[in-house]
Each structure stands twice: as C-alpha cells, then as structure tokens.
Amino acid sequence: MLELFLAKYNYWIVILLMMTGLYIVVARGNLVKKIIGLNVFQTSVFILYISMGKVAGGTAPILTGRDEIFSNPIPHVLILTAIVVGIATTALGLAFVVRIREAYDSIEDDEIDDAEKQDMARDLEGRLP
Amino acid sequence: MTGATLSGIVPHLPALQVVVPLLAAPVCFLLRRGVICWGFATLVSWAAFATSLVLLQVVLADGTIRYEMGGWAAPWGIEYVIDATNAIVLVIVSGIGSAVMPYARRSVMAEIPANQHGLYYTAYLLCLAGLLGVTITGDAFNVFVFLEITSLSSYILVSAGAGMDRRALTAAYNYLVLGTVGATFFVIGVGLLYMVTGTLNIIDLSERVPALQHNRTVHVAFAFIVVGMGLKLALFPLHTWLPNAYTYAPSTGTAFLAATSTKVSVYVLLRFLFVVFAPSYGFMALTLDYVLLPLALIGMVAATVAAIYQYNIKRLLAYSSVAQIGYMVLGIAYGSVEGLTAAILHLFNHALMKGALFLALGCIMLRVGDVTMRGVQGLGRQMPWTMAAFVTGGLSLIGVPLTVGFISKWYLITAALDDGRWPIAAVILASSLLAIIYVWKIVEAAYLKEPPEGRVVREAPLSMLVPTWVLVLANIGFGINAEFTVGVARTAAMGLLGGAP
Numbered sequence: 001m002l003e004l005f006l007a008k009y010n011y012w013i014v015i016l017l018m019m020t021g022l023y024i025v026v027a028r029g030n031l032v033k034k035i036i037g038l039n040v041f042q043t044s045v046f047i048l049y050i051s052m053g054k055v056a057g058g059t060a061p062i063l064t065g066r067d068e069i070f071s072n073p074i075p076h077v078l079i080l081t082a083i084v085v086g087i088a089t090t091a092l093g094l095a096f097v098v099r100i101r102e103a104y105d106s107i108e109d110d111e112i113d114d115a116e117k118q119d120m121a122r123d124l125e126g127r128l129p
Numbered sequence: 130m131t132g133a134t135l136s137g138i139v140p141h142l143p144a145l146q147v148v149v150p151l152l153a154a155p156v157c158f159l160l161r162r163g164v165i166c167w168g169f170a171t172l173v174s175w176a177a178f179a180t181s182l183v184l185l186q187v188v189l190a191d192g193t194i195r196y197e198m199g200g201w202a203a204p205w206g207i208e209y210v211i212d213a214t215n216a217i218v219l220v221i222v223s224g225i226g227s228a229v230m231p232y233a234r235r236s237v238m239a240e241i242p243a244n245q246h247g248l249y250y251t252a253y254l255l256c257l258a259g260l261l262g263v264t265i266t267g268d269a270f271n272v273f274v275f276l277e278i279t280s281l282s283s284y285i286l287v288s289a290g291a292g293m294d295r296r297a298l299t300a301a302y303n304y305l306v307l308g309t310v311g312a313t314f315f316v317i318g319v320g321l322l323y324m325v326t327g328t329l330n331i332i333d334l335s336e337r338v339p340a341l342q343h344n345r346t347v348h349v350a351f352a353f354i355v356v357g358m359g360l361k362l363a364l365f366p367l368h369t370w371l372p373n374a375y376t377y378a379p380s381t382g383t384a385f386l387a388a389t390s391t392k393v394s395v396y397v398l399l400r401f402l403f404v405v406f407a408p409s410y411g412f413m414a415l416t417l418d419y420v421l422l423p424l425a426l427i428g429m430v431a432a433t434v435a436a437i438y439q440y441n442i443k444r445l446l447a448y449s450s451v452a453q454i455g456y457m458v459l460g461i462a463y464g465s466v467e468g469l470t471a472a473i474l475h476l477f478n479h480a481l482m483k484g485a486l487f488l489a490l491g492c493i494m495l496r497v498g499d500v501t502m503r504g505v506q507g508l509g510r511q512m513p514w515t516m517a518a519f520v521t522g523g524l525s526l527i528g529v530p531l532t533v534g535f536i537s538k539w540y541l542i543t544a545a546l547d548d549g550r551w552p553i554a555a556v557i558l559a560s561s562l563l564a565i566i567y568v569w570k571i572v573e574a575a576y577l578k579e580p581p582e583g584r585v586v587r588e589a590p591l592s593m594l595v596p597t598w599v600l601v602l603a604n605i606g607f608g609i610n611a612e613f614t615v616g617v618a619r620t621a622a623m624g625l626l627g628g629a630p
Contacts (some may be wrong), residue, residue: 035306048317074323081270082273089305093302094284096305097302098183103291116299123501
C-alpha cells in the first residue's frame with residue numbers, strides 16, 4: 001500500500017490539490033477565495049501535465065548535440081499556454097470582484113444573494129395578477 | 130482583386146477564417162471610437178461569413194480539407210481539419226455574427242456606456258475568433274486554448290450589461306467560475322488521453338483510442354471531457370450559469386452567445402464522443418444510454434416547465450435554450466446516423482430561432498426598455514413588425530410546420546421511432562406542447578392586452594428590424610426547403626460515425 005503511494009506520489013499530490021481547489025470553490029462564500037480555489041485547482045492540472053513529461057534519468061530538453069535522454073518538452077510547452085490562460089482568468093475574475101464590490105458593497109456570497117433577492121423583488125413590483 | 134490573387138488565397142482560407150478576426154480584435158481596440166469599431170467589426174464578420182461559405186462549398190464538393198498551420202506537418206504542427214460537420218458550424222457561427230453586427234450599433238449605443246463601445250466590439254471579435262478556432266482546429270489542446278479565448282471574451286460580453294443591471298457582474302462572475310471548471314476538466318481529459326496515446330492530433334487520437342476501449346485512463350479521460358463539455362454547453366443539471374448570464378448580458382451579446390457559443394460546445398462533444406472515443410460497447414457506450422439520454426429528457430421537460438413560470442422574457446428564452454440543448458443532446462445520445470443528423474440539424478436550426486428571438490427582444494429593449502411580460506403588453510399594435518418577428522420565432526421554437534423547428538423535431542421523432550423508442554417520441558411531443566404555453570403567454574400579453582396608459586412606443590429602427598427579419602425569413606426558408614440543411618447534416622453525421630460520406 002505504502003509502495004503504491006510512494007511510486008505514484010505525483011498523482012496523489014495532483015489529486016490532493018485538485019480536491020482542495022474544488023472544495024474552496026464550492027465551500028467558500030468569499031469571492032476572492034473562490035478565485036484562489038480556482039487557481040489551486042488549475043495548478044493541480046499543471047503538475048499533472050508536467051509530471052507526465054518526466055522521463056526517468058532524463059535531463060532538461062536542451063539541444064546540446066550530444067546523445068542524451070531528456071524529458072518530453074511538449075507538456076511543458078502546453079502548460080506554458082495553460083498558465084497564461086490561468087493568469088488571464090484570475091485577472092478577469094478579480095476585476096469582476098472589484099466591480100461587484102463597487103456595485104454591491106460586499107464580496108460575500110450570502111450578502112450579495114440578499115441584495116439580488118431585493119433586486120428581484122423590485123423587478124416584480126409592477127407585476128400584474 | 131484579380132482572379133489570380135483570389136485563387137492564391139483560397140488554399141489559405143482555413144487559416145484566414147480564424148486569423149482575420151483574431152488580428153482584427155487588437156486593431157479594433159486601437160481604433161477606440163465606437164462607430165468606427167462597429168463598422169470594422171461588421172466588415173470582419175462579413176468577411177468571416179464569406180470565408181466560411183466558400184469553405185463549406187469546397188468541403189461539399191471535394192471532401193475534407195486538411196491545412197497545416199505554418200507549414201508544419203501534422204504530428205508536430207497544429208493542423209486545421211474541415212469536414213461537413215465543422216463547415217456547417219463555421220457557417221452558423223459567422224452567419225449569426227454577420228446578422229448581429231449590423232444590428233448592434235443602435236442597440237449597443239442604448240445599452241452600454243459610450244466609453245466601453247470599442248472594448249465591447251473588441252471582446253466580440255475575440256469571441257468570434259475563439260468560436261471559429263474551436264470549430265476548425267484538428268488539435269485537442271488547441272481546442273482548449275480557443276475555448277478559453279471564447280470563454281474569457283464571453284464573460285466580458287456578459288458583464289457589459291452592468292450599465293443596466295448590476296446583476297450582470299455576478300452573472301459574469303459565476304459564469305467565469307463554472308466555465309473555468311468546465312474548461313479545466315476538459316484539459317485534464319485531454320492530458321490523460323495524451324498520456325496513453327502520445328498525441329494531441331484528433332485524427333491520430335481517433336486511430337489510437339479505439340484500441341484502448343478497456344483502458345482505465347481512457348475511461349477517466351472520457352468522463353472528464355463529457356462533464357467538462359457538459360458544463361460548457363449547459364447540459365441539465367450543469368446549466369445553472371446560463372439563465373442569469375443570458376438575462377443580464379446586453380441584447381446583442383445574448384443574441385450572439387445564445388445562438389453560437391453553446392452550439393460550438395455541442396460540436397466539440399460530438400467530435401470527441403464519436404470521432405475520438407467512438408464507443409461501440411462497454412462503459413462509454415453505456416454512458417450515452419444511461420447518463421446523456423435521461424439528462425437530456427429531464428432537461429427538456431424541467432427547463433420548459435421552468436420557462437413557463439418566468440416573468441422576464443429574456444430569462445424565459447434562456448430556460449428554453451436549456452431545453453433545446455436537451456433536444457440536441459438527445460440526438461447525440463441515440464448514437465445513430467438518424468440521431469446525429471437530427472442533433473446537427475437542430476444545432477443549425479436552433480441558432481436561427483434563438484438568434485431571431487433575442488434580436489426581436491433587443492428591439493423591444495431599445496424602444497420600451499423593459500423585456501418583462503409587462504413590457505410587451507399591447508406591443509402587437511405598437512411594434513407590429515417586431516412582434517410579428519417574435520411570434521414567428523416562437524412558432525419555430527414550438528415546432529410548427531413551415532418553420533425550421535418543425536424540421537428538427539420531425540427528424541428527432543423519426544429517429545426515436547426508428548429505434549422503436551416511442552416513449553421518447555412522446556416526451557419530445559409533450560415538451561413541445563409545453564412550449565406552446567410560454568409562447569402563448571407572450572402572444573397573449575402582446576396582442577390581447579392593452580398597452581399601459583400614456584406609453585408611446587415607435588417601431589424599432591430599420592437597422593435593427595432588417596437583421597431580425599433576415600433571421601426570421603431564414604427560419605421560414607430553411608423550414609420550407611430543408612433539403613440543403615438535411616443533406617449537410619446527414620453527410621456530417623455519416624462522417625462522424627465513420628461511414629462513407
């Protein structure tokens with residue numbers, strides 16, 4: 001059992017981070033914390049990709065002209081793109097949080113929900129029977 | 130342009146289809162002035178539409194196009210692959226874009242603060258480029274990258290409604306959180322597939338994955354991709370981001386997103402389910418029967434019932450979209466040529482219906498400033514052309530003969546009866562009958578009730594009526610003569626299932 005755990009320790013880290021991230025997204029009411037959770041979640045995917053590119057005994061994938069074993073560079077390249085996407089998402093998400101705070105004066109889920117319920121009630125005021 | 134340069138361009142149309150809108154976005158950002166940006170975005174949309182029409186014609190005449198991006202051959206470079214399935218999706222995405230853009234000027238001027246117009250059109254162009262990119266690319270990771278370009282820009286399109294209602298911000302925020310989770314699930318699935326096959330090219334994947342039908346990693350990849358795309362295409366019960374996003378986005382944003390973005394996700398699901406995984410038996414084939422099929426049926430009924438109780442018509446149409454996505458997923462879940470034909474047909478037809486309906490609603494927003502049941506009261510006489518467009522779109526949504534909605538439902542029901550699954554046909558009919566209720570509620574308010582006293586409303590301007598009616602007439606045109614769309618959908622379905630096209 002312990003052997004199984006140690007042999008695939010990278011996957012255990014991935015799973016742990018993934019679940020932590022998703023849990024924060026679902027369970028936290030603070031909008032900034034949700035974004036942080038999303039970040040942790042995405043980071044787990046970065047590690048999943050990077051660790052699958054590792055070749056036992058391989059070095060960094062730099063062309064030296066010598067015959068060397070090196071790690072698979074493709075996952076690294078893919079994850080560079082994914083990191084950029086992640087940063088853009090975080091930036092946009094935080095920008096929304098700033099605007100939400102300006103509009104609602106709060107970044108807590110439950111307080112915003114209450115404010116929206118009032119908005120909704122106002123929408124229905126002129127409703128005909 | 131001379132004939133020689135034209136024929137020189139044609140081989141590179143697959144690249145231009147995406148690159149033109151993608152490069153146009155930063156140019157639009159630099160142009161800054163609202164009206165200039167609008168003119169520019171309109172021209173780019175029309176160019177993209179023309180490109181997609183030529184591509185569709187070439188694909189139907191000569192078969193699949195494979196284009197090597199930058200001249201790098203397939204396993205190393207990214208290739209664009211165009212067959213009947215994505216050619217028709219390209220046409221619908223860019224076609225809706227070219228109908229929405231001429232309409233956008235007046236609507237955007239009324240709904241969005243003046244200093245944001247340039248940025249709004251920039252976000253629209255990015256969204257268009259992303260949607261076209263997702264559709265055209267033949268590389269699984271590239272799908273993710275374009276998917277995120279699309280998503281990030283659509284969050285911005287939704288949040289642009291904040292000038293009218295602050296709830297646009299929370300809608301965009303929730304869309305961002307769920308959309309990111311969905312896209313990340315998708316990329317986990319792609320990573321796992323890469324782990325077992327060593328390739329990201331969709332054609333190579335389709336050759337290597339079927340040999341691994343019993344591989345646990347492939348099963349996990351399958352689950353992640355189906356759930357991830359399910360979030361993106363708003364499959365019931367993963368649709369919770371959609372009603373608010375569509376309700377509070379600006380009218381033009383809603384019309385464009387409702388008609389295109391979920392459709393492109395449906396296309397990605399189609400491509401991965403039937404080309405990459407191609408399940409014939411076992412775990413993955415059972416998922417179609419025991420997960421997608423029931424969810425589609427429940428979604429069709431539950432979302433239609435939810436739509437009946439809505440007071441805000443934009444939200445009503447958003448719930449109806451969730452139900453309509455159920456029809457598409459139902460066709461996918463059949464897994465037969467008839468089912469896929471129906472799904473692709475409905476993908477095309479629903480874009481026309483929802484495009485027309487949301488554009489008509491945008492006209493009401495401009496003139497009345499209220500798109501609730503109270504807002505449309507008595508509009509049948511005050512805005513006859515807009516309401517006529519809305520009612521025709523509504524009839525199409527129900528599936529009345531001579532509209533595209535009828536064609537979709539005819540094929541969906543025939544596909545169900547072919548397999549002897551008459552209870553499913555009954556559910557389709559029941560949900561169509563329920564749709565009559567919510568369309569009737571609007572018709573009743575518009576034609577049978579008196580307008581509120583003292584409200585003076587003019588008909589919408591021509592620049593908005595013409596694009597709306599173009600889509601309405603397309604609803605009728607493709608409803609009367611469905612030969613072309615059915616032919617393309619059938620070719621596409623056969624291509625997806627690996628039969629002779």
